[in-house]
Each structure stands twice: as C-alpha cells, then as structure tokens.
Amino acid sequence: MPETYLLNRDAEETRRLNEQHKVYVTYISPTIDSTTILQLTNFDPYASKYSHLTDHLHSSLGYEIHPTATASLPPNATIADIGTGTGIWLLDIARTNPSYVLHGFDISAAQIHPDFNSSSNLHFHLSDFKQPFPPELLGTFDLVHARLLIFALQAEEWAPAVANLTTLLKPGGYLQWEEINPAPATYVLRTKPTASTTVFQGELNTMLGSGEAIVQSASQVLGLLRDGFGKSLVDVKTDVVSSEREISQRGAATKVMVGVVVGALKQRMASGKEVLDEERVERVKKDMAREVESGAYLQFYVHCFVGRKEG
Numbered sequence: 001m002p003e004t005y006l007l008n009r010d011a012e013e014t015r016r017l018n019e020q021h022k023v024y025v026t027y028i029s030p031t032i033d034s035t036t037i038l039q040l041t042n043f044d045p046y047a048s049k050y051s052h053l054t055d056h057l058h059s060s061l062g063y064e065i066h067p068t069a070t071a072s073l074p075p076n077a078t079i080a081d082i083g084t085g086t087g088i089w090l091l092d093i094a095r096t097n098p099s100y101v102l103h104g105f106d107i108s109a110a111q112i113h114p115d116f117n118s119s120s121n122l123h124f125h126l127s128d129f130k131q132p133f134p135p136e137l138l139g140t141f142d143l144v145h146a147r148l149l150i151f152a153l154q155a156e157e158w159a160p161a162v163a164n165l166t167t168l169l170k171p172g173g174y175l176q177w178e179e180i181n182p183a184p185a186t187y188v189l190r191t192k193p194t195a196s197t198t199v200f201q202g203e204l205n206t207m208l209g210s211g212e213a214i215v216q217s218a219s220q221v222l223g224l225l226r227d228g229f230g231k232s233l234v235d236v237k238t239d240v241v242s243s244e245r246e247i248s249q250r251g252a253a254t255k256v257m258v259g260v261v262v263g264a265l266k267q268r269m270a271s272g273k274e275v276l277d278e279e280r281v282e283r284v285k286k287d288m289a290r291e292v293e294s295g296a297y298l299q300f301y302v303h304c305f306v307g308r309k310e311g
Ligand SMILES: C[S@@+](CC[C@H](N)C(=O)[O-])C[C@H]1O[C@@H](n2cnc3c(N)ncnc32)[C@H](O)[C@@H]1O
Pocket: 003, 004, 005, 007, 017, 018, 021, 082, 083, 084, 085, 086, 087, 088, 089, 105, 106, 107, 108, 111, 127, 128, 129, 130, 146, 147, 148, 149, 152
C-alpha cells in the first residue's frame, strides 16, 4: 500500500511506542503516584504485560478513555483504534474490560502485538484510514480512538480523516483523538546554563524542516483537527496536558522525543533522503544521551479531542 509516514517501524520504534504510551497515560492520570512513575520508566509491557503495574494503569483507565465517552459505553462496547501501531492502547483496555470487543486498524502489521492473532476479543485490520472503511464496519463502533497520527497526515487530510473515522461510529458514538502539540518542543531546553544542546537541537531542526510538510506547525495541526471535529461531530471537548504536569516525568518525556528524532533520522536514511550511515545514527544517539545527561530536555503538550456523532 502506498503511504506517507515519517517514522520507521523497527524494534526500537516498537519499544518507543510502548514507552510513549506509558508517558501519555501518566500525563492524563491525576492520581498516579510518583513511585509508580519511577517503576514505569523501567517497565516493558511486552515483557510483563500482565504485571501489577498495568493493574495500576488500569485503575487509572479513566484517563485513557475520556470520562464523557466512558460514561456512554455499553458493557459489550465495540471500540476501534485507528493507526494502532503496537496495539498498546487496546491491550491496556482489554485487561480491565474483557467484555469489550476491540479492533486495531493500521496500514502496517509490522508492530502489532501477537495477542491480536490469538485473543477472541482483539482483532487486527490491515487498513488505510484515508480510504473508505469496508461497508460492513460502518456505523458499528461505540468509540473510535486515534492517537499520534501527526506524522501520517498532510494539512488537507485532517478534516476528511475525521469524517472518515466518524463513518465507523454508531449514532451517539464517540470519537477520541490525541495529538502531541510539539510547539514547546521546537527548542531544546536546559535545566542548567552549562547544559549542551547542539546535536539534539540540530537533529530537531532537521526533522522539523525536512521539507515533507508533514510536520506542520502545532497550531495549524490542532486547528485542523478541531475544525474536523467541528464539521463531523457535536459536543466537542478538548483537554490539554503538559509533559511537565508531573515534573518527575520530564526524563521520560525527553526520552520519547529523543526516540522521535532518532526515528525520523533513520527514516530519512531508509528513504534515501540522507546517506545510510548506521555509525552516524549511533553517534547521534550517544551525543544526544550525553546532552540529556548534561541537562538538555524537551517539553510538549498532549491535546485530547472528544466529540459525539449526532443521533
Ligand atoms: C506514531 S504511531 C502511533 C501508534 C499508536 N496510535 C500509539 O499511540 O501507540 C502511528 C501509526 O499510524 C500508522 N499509520 C500511518 N499511516 C496510516 C494510514 N494511512 N492508515 C492507517 N495507519 C497508518 C503507522 O503505521 C503507525 O503504526
């Protein structure tokens, strides 16, 4: 399938997506405690996905599904996650809601968790969300979720994508979509004036200016998404949280952004935009790690939009 997608899909990116999920869930969890946050930093959901730690995350599940949408869900809710990646968002929901029927959609199966082949309530669809969905799926979902598709959409594609995802909803069903607002992450910040930021800032600048017009300005993207919601849905709400909401998450948030920058570099090399040079990738990773150690960090916001299909 032809596709425009700025990140790569190797094992490192798979780990990063799962790591990122922890960070996101933590941001939107008002009760999660700092001990858990520390544990989360070392937690690999693939290695021990049914540990006490995911139990704790599930006790905070209100933050994964917006409370307005949660309140509307029937006991046997049918939920779709579009651009599901590893399927981590659905896997978390499956644990505490075994009666939910969960469908992950992605244009690639490269990162999907093996449980999607073996579990009766977890289904995977190879599917391009820019194309019409199969007629038998239209109007069948209580909740459709999307997260972090910023790298997959051009400016003119946001509103049609929202409209297309809405076709999957039952009347009265909810669409929930979270995107990062990278505006504060345009500049690598310093905890100390002596901290070094040169390599990190240079790679960030290259990624942001890669000329693909995929990384639009944050306000443009968020405006486009809000407009899309306004056109297709009613009762639209927006929540905004900062990666600094829990200050102890600063390191984990920075790690996520380091991963984005490295992933984009690898993807530019894989696509021939830059010379393939694995040593350079390793060097950049080491330099950025050293800069982070010296006090370089990034902050960003997460915006969550939720809206209801009329009916
Ligand atoms: C950054 S990942 C986010 C994964 C997941 N939503 C999460 O938050 O963990 C973006 C995902 O969108 C998928 N994707 C990109 N373009 C797509 C398209 N046109 N249709 C369906 N999925 C797409 C990618 O394959 C990737 O798995």
